[in-house]
Amino acid sequence: MDIHIVAGKLEEQVDDVLVRFGEGKASEVLIEPAPVGSEARFLLTIGLGEEAKVDLEVIREATGVALASARGLKISSMSMALPSLDEFPVDELAQAVHEALLLATYSYNEFKKMSEAKLKLSSINLIVDRKQLATATKGFNRAGVLISGVSLARDLVNQPPNNLHPEALVDVARKIAKNSHDQISVKILDEAACAKLGMGSYLAVGAGSEFPSKFIHLTYTPKNKSKQSFAIVGKGITFDSGGLSLKPADAMMTMKCDMGGAAAVLGLFSVMTDLAPKVTVHGIIAAAENMPSGKAMRPGDIVTAMNGKTIEILNTDAEGRLTLADALCYAVTLEPTAVVDLATLTGACVVALGEEIAGLMSTDEDLAVDLLAAADRAGEKLWEMPLPPRYRSLIESDVADLRNIATSRYGGSLTAGLFLQEFVGTTPWAHLDIAGPAFAERPMSSYLGKGGTGYAVRTLAEWLSQLR
Ligand code: BES
Ligand code: ZN
Ligand code: ZN
Numbered sequence: 001m002d003i004h005i006v007a008g009k010l011e012e013q014v015d016d017v018l019v020r021f022g023e024g025k026a027s028e029v030l031i032e033p034a035p036v037g038s039e040a041r042f043l044l045t046i047g048l049g050e051e052a053k054v055d056l057e058v059i060r061e062a063t064g065v066a067l068a069s070a071r072g073l074k075i076s077s078m079s080m081a082l083p084s085l086d087e088f089p090v091d092e093l094a095q096a097v098h099e100a101l102l103l104a105t106y107s108y109n110e111f112k113k114m115s116e117a118k119l120k121l122s123s124i125n126l127i128v129d130r131k132q133l134a135t136a137t138k139g140f141n142r143a144g145v146l147i148s149g150v151s152l153a154r155d156l157v158n159q160p161p162n163n164l165h166p167e168a169l170v171d172v173a174r175k176i177a178k179n180s181h182d183q184i185s186v187k188i189l190d191e192a193a194c195a196k197l198g199m200g201s202y203l204a205v206g207a208g209s210e211f212p213s214k215f216i217h218l219t220y221t222p223k224n225k226s227k228q229s230f231a232i233v234g235k236g237i238t239f240d241s242g243g244l245s246l247k248p249a250d251a252m253m254t255m256k257c258d259m260g261g262a263a264a265v266l267g268l269f270s271v272m273t274d275l276a277p278k279v280t281v282h283g284i285i286a287a288a289e290n291m292p293s294g295k296a297m298r299p300g301d302i303v304t305a306m307n308g309k310t311i312e313i314l315n316t317d318a319e320g321r322l323t324l325a326d327a328l329c330y331a332v333t334l335e336p337t338a339v340v341d342l343a344t345l346t347g348a349c350v351v352a353l354g355e356e357i358a359g360l361m362s363t364d365e366d367l368a369v370d371l372l373a374a375a376d377r378a379g380e381k382l383w384e385m386p387l388p389p390r391y392r393s394l395i396e397s398d399v400a401d402l403r404n405i406a407t408s409r410y411g412g413s414l415t416a417g418l419f420l421q422e423f424v425g426t427t428p429w430a431h432l433d434i435a436g437p438a439f440a441e442r443p444m445s446s447y448l449g450k451g452g453t454g455y456a457v458r459t460l461a462e463w464l465s466q467l468r
Contacts, residue, residue, distance in 0.1 A: 019066050
């Protein structure tokens with residue numbers, strides 16, 4: 001798909017469909033023949049609804065609907081006029097529209113060998129006023145950068161798990177570092193190196209797999225020296241069978257998505273030098289595959305994490321927190337200003353917030369506020385949940401310091417969050433449970449289709465851009 005930004009007037013364009021934003025209910029479509037004299041075939045008007053309620057997400061949604069309608073007309077090119085809304089800066093409008101177009105035209109075709117070539121929409125021009133071209137182009141290009149990171153994350157999540165073992169994530173990380181002009185370094189720890197550091201909790205998770213666990217540490221250093229550094233930790237379970245606490249068949253079907261946090265970290269780092277945040281950023285992934293076998297961890301096993309805390313494993317399907325325990329300990333040793341982790345951690349979070357909204361838990365209110373604001377600007381949905389101290393007793397073990405599942409069936413996301421909190425010490429920390437939105441079993445919006453979504457890449461990019 002070719003998407004360009006072009007200065008001019010919509011009526012003068014020669015593409016098959018001309019699209020303009022107009023009055024009418026939000027995302028309501030009106031299709032008419034193109035005006036006489038125009039070389040186009042159709043004129044499509046997409047509603048934005050009540051002006052007071054228009055925000056960037058309304059614009060993204062309408063853009064997705066317009067694109068879908070245009071595609072229904074079996075045409076090969078379209079021109080879309082940038083909406084003229086005085087209360088929004090032109091660069092933000094161009095960014096939002098381009099984001100929606102790029103996200104909506106993403107497809108994962110690596111293994112579609114037999115599909116036929118059809119007449120497809122292959123060219124989109126975004127038409128802006130000549131005076132606005134320079135400003136609009138800035139936003140347009142920012143969307144290009146962001147969505148390239150999102151698309152990498154989507155590709156990684158969509159990869160079948162027989163094709164994406166921990167080693168494959170290492171390859172991606174190395175490639176990112178190699179393409180970074182020395183601004184990103186990468187350190188890989190194999191199982192022996194992790195054992196030396198005392199990562200008994202993490203290593204237990206991959207013990208049942210034929211494919212070795214790999215610990216990945218990326219570091220982005222800004223051009224100008226910065227005082228602050230931040231660590232972003234992504235859960236990287238390349239497949240979660242549940243282990244000996246085996247999942248039922250239906251629950252396992254989407255478990256290639258269990259590296260969605262890691263995918264977001266890699267997606268973000270793949271565009272980090274373009275985003276060029278002013279702070280140091282660490283990206284940390286404790287990658288492993290959770291499989292049953294004669295060597296797999298057992299319910300009843302006790303393991304010791306890097307900070308010396310012992311954990312009684314009572315359910316091998318609560319493996320994410322075991323890998324994150326050591327990844328968070330490691331992150332804290334880097335003495336960052338704050339740590340943020342992203343994890344497809346609990347089904348309970350999907351029960352609580354549904355498939356489109358991620359849960360946020362944090363020990364630092366300012367950090368939480370910043371992340372919520374970044375998510376809102378990015379168009380990703382995030383909702384804060386508590387870390388109730390009283391529930392801490394639910395993860396106390398009879399025989400070890402902690403147990404990896406709570407003694408209560410309820411509040412599973414919160415007890416998982418409380419478990420992770422045991423490994424961050426006093427470092428400000430936020431945890432995003434992305435089990436819902438990391439993978440879309442049905443389209444998440446008009447512009448974000450099924451499969452891996454790249455959730456959190458845009459939020460983190462927004463957040464990092466604000467840091468000094
Ligand atoms: N990877 C799953 C969580 C998950 C569920 C992600 C649905 C995406 C969609 C996680 O490792 C898991 O299995 N969690 C268990 C925890 C339980 C055993 C305490 C769960 O949520 O059932
Ligand atoms: Zn699990
Ligand atoms: Zn998992």
